Amino acid sequence: MVNPGAFAEAERRVVDASRVQHSDATSIVAEGKVRLVRVDVPSYDSVDLTTAERIVCVGRGIGDEASIDIARGLADILGAEIAGSRPVVDSGWLPKVRQVGKSGQKVKPKLYLALGVSGAPEHLEGMSKSDLIIAVNTDPKAPIFNVAHFGATCDLFDLVANLSERLQAASGR
Template sequence: MRVFAVAEINFGELDPVSVELLNLANTIKGDGSAEAVVIGSSISSHAEKLAKYADKVWKIEDASLENYNPELYVDVLLQLFQKEKPDVVLIANSSRGSEYAPLLATKLNAPIVTDIVGLDVSDGVKATRYIFQGKLLVDVLVKQADTYVFTVRQGVFKEEKQASGEVVDAGIKPSVTPKREFSQIIEPEAGEVDITQADIIVSVGRGIEDASNIELAEELAELLGGVVAGSRPVIDNGWLPKDRQVGISGKTVKPKLYLALGISGAFQHIMGMKDSELIIAINKDPEAPIFGVAQYGVVGDIFEVVPALIDKLREIKG
């Protein structure tokens, strides 16, 4: 199977989801190939990085592609796919991917499934995704087609497979004049960390009680070499920025350690962290759903347990 992963570049930087797309591509390609497509201006370094995970990297480079435009993206991708036919096209389920993927699928006359968290091509094509705001996980059997398009949830496919692919200049330039033009980039307020890339996450829930108590979690995270995140009530109260939210309406994370402090474990939150390698939960309620996914649990007050844990870590570190 020939699988193409369309890389995503934000503010001149290669988004980590680009590698995740290739991780999935390598999983399903069989005897075929995992190929990346990089679109932009001055993108050689990005192409070289992706070549470590792909069998081939197609570089589509032009000054007019410096800033994202859905019409130009679809135009150059169609030109490439007319010459190099894909079986599967993988695109990030980001704001831009969600915009141009349906248009691309229409032009390719291809079925599309969005926001997938699993893909099986061993017997037909079956995509896995959440529905009803994450309350149900379903398998979508996709009708047989020459090409399939999928948008992929970030933070799910992190198991890397190294490769040594070649970088090929596709020799493609935009052939259309877009109806809209780039004006300016209004950057969002910069976040301090990207929780999807963190190996250790100390996550706080409603049990933290007040914004001033976030310092306790930050102290613990610093000792562990991790970052602080939170459940939706914490973000809704403004105690942590939106980019720290874990869950269906936030980000999906798969750290080596997920330490949940005062998080009851609503379904929407659990779906965003359940695949963490090690989950430790501390909660006063012995019936809290978070204990159902945690490998280790402590039934207790976080304001008693966490300070004791901090003291012990300081003792160990000397």
């Protein structure tokens, strides 16, 4: 994504349109002129994170796709949407529509719980205006702590298990 004004305006040139060759992408790949890296299938998960009041966001610290279910359980208890940082989305663990950051959605929920999110500048750009940011990361120097209102340097799995248990007990579930 390139933001307006990022580059100086290019010199305008007149191009002879008769020299433009139109080709079918399939034939270009078949001829070996380009290499297909991946095909991104659009997600039909139509969540709009920009309207969410509470978000539980997972980062690379979650470890693997299966572990996202642990965070999803806490999100369900909190009535929150699950979201991910770019590394999580790039790994295919969550769909692109759930990405927070410069190349994802810019959010401003009442509660933003970051689990295992280091806090790359591109991620912080998408969530730093949240009303309440709570960060959980094992690295005390993680940049996410620079914008967090509260932070815990601990194992996110221990914290999520304990917090989920206490919230369920308090709600009578």
